[in-house]
Structures are given as structure tokens and as C-alpha cells.
Amino acid sequence: xxxxxxxxxxxxxxxxxxxxxxxxxxxxxxxxxxxxxxxxxxxxxxxxxxxxxxxxxxxxxxxxxxxxxxxxxxxxxxxxxxxxxxxxxxxxxxxxxxxxxxxxxxxxxxxxxxxxxxxxxxxxxxxxxxxxxxxxxxxxxxxxxxxxxxxxxxxxxxxxxxxxxxxxxxxxxxxxxxxxxxxxxxxxxxxxxxxxxxxxxxxxxxxxxxxxxx
Amino acid sequence: xxxxxxxxxxxxxxxxxxxxxxxxxxxxxxxxxxxxxxxxxxxxxxxxxxxxxxxxxx
Numbered sequence: 001x002x003x004x005x006x007x008x009x010x011x012x013x014x015x016x017x018x019x020x021x022x023x024x025x026x027x028x029x030x031x032x033x034x035x036x037x038x039x040x041x042x043x044x045x046x047x048x049x050x051x052x053x054x055x056x057x058x059x060x061x062x063x064x065x066x067x068x069x070x071x072x073x074x075x076x077x078x079x080x081x082x083x084x085x086x087x088x089x090x091x092x093x094x095x096x097x098x099x100x101x102x103x104x105x106x107x108x109x110x111x112x113x114x115x116x117x118x119x120x121x122x123x124x125x126x127x128x129x130x131x132x133x134x135x136x137x138x139x140x141x142x143x144x145x146x147x148x149x150x151x152x153x154x155x156x157x158x159x160x161x162x163x164x165x166x167x168x169x170x171x172x173x174x175x176x177x178x179x180x181x182x183x184x185x186x187x188x189x190x191x192x193x194x195x196x197x198x199x200x201x202x203x204x205x206x207x208x209x210x211x212x213x214x
Numbered sequence: 215x216x217x218x219x220x221x222x223x224x225x226x227x228x229x230x231x232x233x234x235x236x237x238x239x240x241x242x243x244x245x246x247x248x249x250x251x252x253x254x255x256x257x258x259x260x261x262x263x264x265x266x267x268x269x270x271x272x
Contacts, residue, residue, distance in 0.1 A: 054227075
């Protein structure tokens with residue numbers, strides 16, 4: 001058997017009995033146990049992990065670990081994760097009552113994808129691909145409305161480019177303000193019916209899991 | 215409309231599952247008879263080019 005790791009948690013009670021708890025340097029990894037020969041790309045497994053992830057977040061905020069990390073026992077988990085435990089502990093203590101929310105907004109003028117035939121080297125093409133993803137911008141009026149309605153509800157936020165056609169706002173939001181955040185999203189939808197956007201969450205600590213770098 | 219919302223939710227959920235969160239680098243200890251002989255630090259990343267470019271920029 002192997003364990004597909006989902007997140008890092010402060011307490012065992014945050015994990016059990018929803019998932020398997022693996023102790024690591026005073027913290028606990030949540031995991032789903034599967035057969036050694038079961039591929040991680042299995043559709044049903046993905047859906048199962050997504051479901052467990054959501055139920056764990058209902059229990060308590062945790063540091064999300066990207067799908068694909070699996071261990072065979074607690075010793076292996078300790079070897080691979082112990083060095084990160086102090087950073088995770090600091091994050092979990094600082095954001096115990098917060099979750100992430102995401103606002104994806106379609107770019108007002110999506111940047112064109114570079115044509116690979118215009119480049120003589122693969123490296124130049126990859127650089128151009130990356131650069132093109134950083135140029136997309138959204139409707140300025142919408143952005144100002146977001147800054148005035150949704151952002152004030154967040155304790156921390158950051159805009160990021162994820163592709164050529166959208167911009168993403170990641171926010172840390174107190175659990176007690178989730179309904180206010182959703183209401184603000186609905187208000188935005190009525191004010192800007194022609195701007196495609198998606199407000200989603202709550203999510204565990206994903207984007208903000210990079211904070212408190214040592 | 216309800217089906218469409220559910221599809222968006224599933225896509226969004228899978229996007230977060232597959233493309234967010236902490237990436238753990240692989241490490242391996244080669245052992246014989248419970249004796250650790252060799253420790254290897256592995257940095258193996260499987261990602262699409264766009265995701266890799268975003269990560270490398272941070």
C-alpha cells in the first residue's frame with residue numbers, strides 16, 4: 001500500500017477519521033491509502049482525493065500538498081517532509097481561521113500565443129510563451145470594483161497571471177467572512193454582467209503556502 | 215444550467231488539486247538490511263510548460 005498525501009495539518013483530530021493521519025515532526029499529513037499498483041492518474045482516485053480534500057477543509061485549514069506526492073510509510077514521510085514542518089507549523093498557526101478564495105477573471109484582450117515558427121531556438125520560444133502569459137490584463141473598471149468590494153474582505157491578496165487569457169486574484173479570507181465574500185461576488189456579477197469571472201473557494205493554503213519562507 | 219455549474223466546480227476543483235499547493239521534491243534513501251547506505255535528493259517535476267514557467271518565475 002502507499003498513501004497519497006493531501007495536506008499538512010496541525011492536529012490529528014483535523015485529519016481523522018476523514019483520512020489517514022501520518023505524523024511528521026509534530027504535524028500530521030493527511031492521506032488516502034491505495035494499492036501500490038494503482039496509478040495516480042486514476043479518475044476515481046482523483047475524485048476521491050478531491051472529495052476528501054474538501055471534507056478536511058471543512059474540519060480545519062491545512063497546507064495543501066500538490067497531488068502526486070505519495071509515501072509508503074511514516075518514516076518516508078518524515079524523511080521527505082521534516083525540513084518543511086517548521087514553516088508549515090507557522091503557516092497553520094497564523095492562518096488557522098482563514099481559507100483561500102480565488103477570483104479568476106477573463107482578460108479583456110487575451111495575449112496572442114507566440115508562433116513557434118517565429119523562433120530559431122526552443123529556449124527563445126519558451127521565454128516568449130512565458131512572457132505572453134504575463135501581459136494579459138482585465139477591464140480596469142472591473143478591477144477597481146474588485147479592489148473596492150472583494151479585496152477589503154481579505155486579510156491578504158495577490159494578483160497573478162496564470163495564462164494568456166485570464167488574471168487570478170488569490171485571497172486569504174476569514175472563515176467568518178465567506179458569506180460576505182460570496183455576496184460581494186454576486187454584487188459584482190450584477191454590476192458587470194459582461195465580464196466573465198469565477199469566484200471559487202474555500203480552498204486550503206495553496207498560493208499562500210509559499211509564505212513564511214525560511 | 216445546474217449541470218454547467220457542476221462542471222465548472224469540478225474543473226476548478228481539479229485545477230486546484232493538480233496545479234496548486236506545495237510541491238514536495240522526492241528523496242530516497244537506499245538501504246540494505248535496514249542500514250541506510252546512500253541518500254539521494256531528487257528534484258523531479260512533471261508539469262506542463264506554462265505551469266513550469268510560472269513556478270520558475272517565483
